[in-house]
Amino acid sequence: xxxxxxxxxxxxxxxxxxxxxxxxxxxxxxxxxxxxxxxxxxxxxxxxxxxxxxxxxxxxxxxxxxxxxxxxxxxxxxxxxxxxxxxxxxxxxxxxxxxxxxxxxxxxxxxxxxxxxxxxxxxxxxxxxxxxxxxxxxxxxxxxxxxxxxxxxxxxxxxxxxxxxxxxxxxxxxxxxxxxxxxxxxxxxxxxxxxxxxxxxxxxxxxxxxxxxxxxxxxxxxxxxxxxxxxxxxxxxxxxxxxxxxxxxxxxxxxxxxxxxxxxxxxxxxxxxxxxxxxxxxxxxxxxxxxxxxxxxxxxxxxxxxxxxxxxxxxxxxxxxxxxxxxxxxxxxxxxxxxxxxxxxxxxxxxxxxxxxxxxxxxxxxxxxxxxxxxxxxxxxxxxxxxxxxxxxxxxxxxxxxxxxxxx
Amino acid sequence: xxxxxxxxxxxxxxxxxxxxxxxxxxxxxxxxxxxxxxxxxxxxxxxxxxxxxxxxxxxxxxxxxxxxxxxxxxxxxxxxxxxxxxxxxxxxxxxxxxxxxxxxxxxxxxxxxxxxxxxxxxxxxxxxxxxxxxxxxxxxxxxxxxxxxxxxxxxxxxxxxxxxxxxxxxxxxxxxxxxxxxxxxxxxxxxxxxxxxxxxxxxxxxxxxxxxxxxxxxxxxxxxxxxxxxxxxxxxxxxxxxxxxxxxxxxxxxxxxxxxxxxxxxxxxxxxxxxxxxxxxxxxxxxxxxxxxxxxxxxxxxxxxxxxxxxxxxxxxxxxxxxxxxxxxxxxxxxxxxxxxxxxxxxxxxxxxxxxxxxxxxxxxxxxxxxxxxxxxxxxxxxxxxxxxxxxxxxxxxxxxxxxxxxx
Numbered sequence: 001x002x003x004x005x006x007x008x009x010x011x012x013x014x015x016x017x018x019x020x021x022x023x024x025x026x027x028x029x030x031x032x033x034x035x036x037x038x039x040x041x042x043x044x045x046x047x048x049x050x051x052x053x054x055x056x057x058x059x060x061x062x063x064x065x066x067x068x069x070x071x072x073x074x075x076x077x078x079x080x081x082x083x084x085x086x087x088x089x090x091x092x093x094x095x096x097x098x099x100x101x102x103x104x105x106x107x108x109x110x111x112x113x114x115x116x117x118x119x120x121x122x123x124x125x126x127x128x129x130x131x132x133x134x135x136x137x138x139x140x141x142x143x144x145x146x147x148x149x150x151x152x153x154x155x156x157x158x159x160x161x162x163x164x165x166x167x168x169x170x171x172x173x174x175x176x177x178x179x180x181x182x183x184x185x186x187x188x189x190x191x192x193x194x195x196x197x198x199x200x201x202x203x204x205x206x207x208x209x210x211x212x213x214x215x216x217x218x219x220x221x222x223x224x225x226x227x228x229x230x231x232x233x234x235x236x237x238x239x240x241x242x243x244x245x246x247x248x249x250x251x252x253x254x255x256x257x258x259x260x261x262x263x264x265x266x267x268x269x270x271x272x273x274x275x276x277x278x279x280x281x282x283x284x285x286x287x288x289x290x291x292x293x294x295x296x297x298x299x300x301x302x303x304x305x306x307x308x309x310x311x312x313x314x315x316x317x318x319x320x321x322x323x324x325x326x327x328x329x330x331x332x333x334x335x336x337x338x339x340x341x342x343x344x345x346x347x348x349x350x351x352x353x354x355x356x357x358x359x360x361x362x363x364x365x366x367x368x369x370x371x372x373x374x375x376x377x378x379x380x381x382x383x384x385x386x387x388x389x390x391x392x393x394x395x396x397x398x399x400x401x402x403x404x405x406x407x408x
Numbered sequence: 409x410x411x412x413x414x415x416x417x418x419x420x421x422x423x424x425x426x427x428x429x430x431x432x433x434x435x436x437x438x439x440x441x442x443x444x445x446x447x448x449x450x451x452x453x454x455x456x457x458x459x460x461x462x463x464x465x466x467x468x469x470x471x472x473x474x475x476x477x478x479x480x481x482x483x484x485x486x487x488x489x490x491x492x493x494x495x496x497x498x499x500x501x502x503x504x505x506x507x508x509x510x511x512x513x514x515x516x517x518x519x520x521x522x523x524x525x526x527x528x529x530x531x532x533x534x535x536x537x538x539x540x541x542x543x544x545x546x547x548x549x550x551x552x553x554x555x556x557x558x559x560x561x562x563x564x565x566x567x568x569x570x571x572x573x574x575x576x577x578x579x580x581x582x583x584x585x586x587x588x589x590x591x592x593x594x595x596x597x598x599x600x601x602x603x604x605x606x607x608x609x610x611x612x613x614x615x616x617x618x619x620x621x622x623x624x625x626x627x628x629x630x631x632x633x634x635x636x637x638x639x640x641x642x643x644x645x646x647x648x649x650x651x652x653x654x655x656x657x658x659x660x661x662x663x664x665x666x667x668x669x670x671x672x673x674x675x676x677x678x679x680x681x682x683x684x685x686x687x688x689x690x691x692x693x694x695x696x697x698x699x700x701x702x703x704x705x706x707x708x709x710x711x712x713x714x715x716x717x718x719x720x721x722x723x724x725x726x727x728x729x730x731x732x733x734x735x736x737x738x739x740x741x742x743x744x745x746x747x748x749x750x751x752x753x754x755x756x757x758x759x760x761x762x763x764x765x766x767x768x769x770x771x772x773x774x775x776x777x778x779x780x781x782x783x784x785x786x787x788x789x790x791x792x793x794x795x796x797x798x799x800x801x802x803x804x805x806x807x808x809x810x811x812x813x814x815x816x
Contacts, residue, residue, distance in 0.1 A: 058740035126733035319812030332466035404727030
């Protein structure tokens with residue numbers, strides 16, 4: 001049980017998946033884009049679902065993102081989501097757009113749903129056209145079911161080393177609502193295998209407009225706060241479907257359990273985001289940076305992200321080196337309001353820097369703390385009450401190996 | 409001879425150093441902060457010189473920067489500059505500030521110049537106090553001379569693998585004016601050996617106010633356009649002294665040779681900046697990114713810096729991989745106005761991406777081009793007439809090694 005607001009607790013469902021919320025089915029198969037791994041997935045709701053999505057901030061948005069945005073703008077509902085891995089369908093010009101439309105219409109025809117009830121997503125190599133005969137094969141042969149959850153969750157991966165899913169439950173009007181998600185990362189992993197994708201399902205009853213509001217709030221504190229190498233892809237997308245299968249009062253910001261719902265959605269996003277960061281290219285450790293005492297939450301998140309994104313901090317964590325000087329460097333480099341004389345830095349529970357000067361601390365303890373799977377850095381700025389967190393991973397020889405040895 | 413404006417040419421003086429301009433002397437010695445390498449340097453002008461400087465944008469400015477800023481604000485002239493390596497005197501609190509003042513007064517007393525004619529700079533480990541007996545030993549024993557140029561240029565280095573200097577000459581009112589500089593880098597090289605320092609001398613006659621204007625213009629297109637790992641140090645400083653030894657008309661923006669002077673100063677800055685980028689931590693190659701057709705010069709510089717700073721582009725260059733997808737990713741990630749359908753990307757002379765899609769190109773030629781010591785990437789945005797350049801280096805196993813293996 002996790003206390004999320006004064007009045008509410010949520011339960012983490014340890015083996016929950018994308019099909020745990022009522023009325024969702026999924027499937028995945030090998031359609032032939034990859035050598036042998038699953039590369040085509042389909043997620044469906046038993047009825048049209050409210051939908052919310054956020055997309056990459058890159059100037060280069062891939063065709064599938066354009067088609068999905070068009071579907072959502074037109075219908076405000078989504079019933080099916082088709083995803084392929086291996087080929088990103090990015091930087092593919094007009095032909096790429098035609099192919100993304102075709103990928104959508106194949107599912108619309110097969111399941112007799114309006115085209116604008118279908119979303120599409122792709123991830124993989126940039127600059128190659130989709131092989132449409134294989135996409136068609138996938139569309140025709142995928143069999144979504146409650147038990148197809150892991151097949152779907154595997155089909156969306158590229159060079160990820162593991163499936164990523166999260167599931168939480170809360171009570172709304174005395175009824176159990178489930179929110180679950182699946183994701184793939186991990187930053188700009190393998191060269192052009194760029195994308196971060198997140199798909200979230202819930203059986204809650206909520207209009208798209210309010211779902212979008214809840215999602216946007218959650219994203220700022222989760223997916224937008226992770227960094228593997230500071231890169232943004234052409235295909236990043238997080239899409240949420242709420243099919244209203246559970247019969248509670250419509251969730252709006254006026255509902256007494258609105259905050260609990262939003263925070264649970266945020267928990268799902270945060271859980272997935274941390275799994276992505278931890279599975280970063282060549283990563284051996286998750287780094288979590290908590291900033292408190294900032295002038296605003298935005299400032300706190302900016303400082304946290306600057307520190308967790310610093311190549312020097314990342315290599316120090318890899319080297320199990322309590323190198324507070326690099327943390328100071330990264331804080332100083334941020335746009336937030338910071339006063340050198342006032343800030344405290346902790347590595348796990350040890351104060352290593354305070355009042356503008358280093359503190360004496362146990363190097364042995366620091367080595368033990370930094371040898372853990374998750375390394376916690378806490379920064380207190382003493383400027384206000386803003387707080388925020390960011391997650392990342394260490395920078396290792398394997399990062400260079402993965403990214404330098406491709407194609408050569 | 410380099411044509412810098414329609415009417416002017418400048419000459420690069422191949423073996424020129426910081427003491428090539430008339431009326432400057434320098435020296436360096438081992439004062440004991442490092443094991444055996446030179447660690448204390450002094451640069452002097454025969455007469456008080458006009459001065460201009462720019463400092464790190466970090467929120468954490470080290471004490472020597474504060475003292476130097478105070479000297480310049482008080483006198484608008486500088487006659488001596490004392491520098492130590494090994495210890496940055498950063499994050500050292502009140503004691504650090506007292507020590508920086510002491511480092512200044514030692515030189516003022518020894519050479520009988522006003523304290524506010526003396527600037528100080530430090531580079532090295534953060535969080536340690538200067539050992540003042542050694543600084544005093546350096547101050548008393550350093551012997552600046554015309555021939556002490558290389559001793560000075562060596563004394564300011566930390567983990568740099570080579571001295572960095574540049575020297576150019578131009579004609580002003582028919583007389584030869586020399587501008588020279590020395591620098592140390594290379595980004596946040598060895599862990600806390602953070603700093604980028606640049607010192608420029610010239611025998612030109614120019615008021616501090618105008619020199620500051622010329623320097624600030626030059627910095628934006630040189631030192632501010634290099635990146636090794638995106639980090640900013642607590643001690644970064646570029647300081648320029650102009651002692652007016654050559655008897656031409658005062659240089660002001662109204663002087664007919666103003667533009668030639670400013671561009672020559674910029675050449676010196678650019679030359680030093682490129683040497684720093686090339687000597688980046690573990691680097692094997694210099695990367696130069698030229699952006700044309702941007703909406704503004706600022707946009708062009710922003711795109712260039714985003715591309716040259718991308719870990720994925722840097723590892724691709726290390727891996728000799730013509731991976732235009734990563735360049736696209738970095739361009740898309742910038743804040744500049746960019747249209748995916750319009751931009752062209754060249755690696756050396758080969759067009760690899762155009763009209764939003766990849767071009768066919770010779771992989772063999774690309775491998776040959778990317779195996780050179782300097783790899784050129786050219787991006788045409790087709791948005792306007794803005795242009796800009798940035799320099800960086802590849803990301804290698806040695807970068808991780810240097811930064812992860814310290815202290816452990």
